[in-house]
Amino acid sequence: MEPWFKPVADHSLLVCFSDTHNADAHARVIALDKAIAASPPVGMIETVPALVNLLVRFDVTLTDHVAVETHLHDLLRHVTTEKNAGQVRQVQVCYDADFAPDLDAVAEATGMSPDAVIAAHLAGQYDVLMYGFSPGYAYLSGIPEDIQIPRKPTPVRDVPAGSVIIAGPQCLVTTLTMPTGWSIIGRSPTPILTRDPARPFLFDVGDRVVFQRIDLATFTRAQREVAHV
């Protein structure tokens, strides 16, 4: 399908590859995002890659929708998608009962043992689809089918930062204390908001993520190290 373009207010252009979520459309989003980073149109402020489309924000005093669209058309002629092009990022998870209030419920809903749920979660192949909701909230695709469960009917308040939460095919490591309707199956000490000015966020959209199981002692130690950064 040919991509289509939609103007957004005076300052942005949305490039759409599909109406429905699919891996091919997302790969094209990532590929175009990279091509734009290598050769940005005049006056561009930023791009925002999402599931099936990408937003280009620009300075309206320097360019307009037509000029940006022309530039993107040129780039799209040469864009090719690559499989597994992103970096692999390691994220530690502790599945200790205190950190995983919904693990038993997920086990019950899927007819598996809690250990089997953990094994399935660790076996998943995760891709960073996009960020959203709040700073550092990266949506990961790749929850294996046998542990995919729907969102809870009502969100739970004050879920701590670092919670590893799942809903449907997606997984997320929270960065703030926030309400969520997703199932909480673990806690990670790995900072997504890194506090490193050169690289403030752990993932780029398109990266791959591997979860690594740690015990409570390792979690506590890792968290102490982070606090001292």
Place this chain on the structure above:
Amino acid sequence: MSDATFTVSFAGPLVTVQDAGRPGHMRYGVSASGPMDRLAFDAAHAALGNPPGTTGIEVSLGGLALQCTSGAVTLAVTGGAFVVEHRGQKLGAWCVLTVEKGDRVIIRGGKTGSWAYVAFAGTLSAESWLGSTATHAASGFGGGVLRTGQTLRITSASVREERTGEIAPPEFLADGPLRVVTGPQDQHFSGDALARFLTEKFAVTDAYDRMGMRLRGSELELAGALSIPSEPVVRGSVQVSGDGVPTVLLADHQTTGGYPKIATVIAPDIERLVQLRSGDGFRFAAVSAAEAVGAARHYAMCKAEYLDQIAVPRGTLDQRLMRENLIHACVLD
């Protein structure tokens, strides 16, 4: 030049530290934040002769009271029609005044407007995140939400008597309906929903904060089931939830969302929108993308011209008295 310090005697909810904002991080889930009314914020700094984007304070209708505990500093207040109390006088917003140790300044909501801005002739010390002191209210990242009892420090505080007095408020803002570019998901709405969106009156509700403003009005039915893949949203996106209620996303918006967007308010008209209050009514009107670009460029030009005008110092007291005497003399002749 030295430091001036203030105690926050009272801060209502949603009184925050803001600078020009942190654009460029939307891909990481970070909206730009910054002032809700960027024009008023920029005007406060221009009237003091500050560099644009200097750190200041955004005051909500909850109000703010500051007690100066040391030093002296000139400050500017702009924004909605707030009331400024200082040394027993009640001033309107859009003023520049000098505050000294022992003085108290109270800023509270007036007849109209939802946000006011305080800028200081000096540097307001504030925590920075990703190179900006702008507060993202939901997370508290950046300079932060002001709390009653906290201390504010202005370094390199200066007294600029030549700048005190009233600030001429901007007169170039368009009136009439708020201009939108329709879409990007207008195709998800039933036949006449878009037509009603563009003709009927909407009102601001109480559900209004830095993230967005929920509206009341005609129900905007979606055509068919509501399920679109989450996609980027911007300041000004008008998203419609499953119950047909539109919400305009603002300074601290989420960066992606799965509700269909019927239209997007153009940037120059957001300053007008944010100063409305619960119950205030208005209409939307559609413009083409090309018209939106034209409007934004015209606005940028008028704004630059206006900020240049108010940035000119009014002169020392002597100079001003002299000028007034001359004018007076002319009138008598």
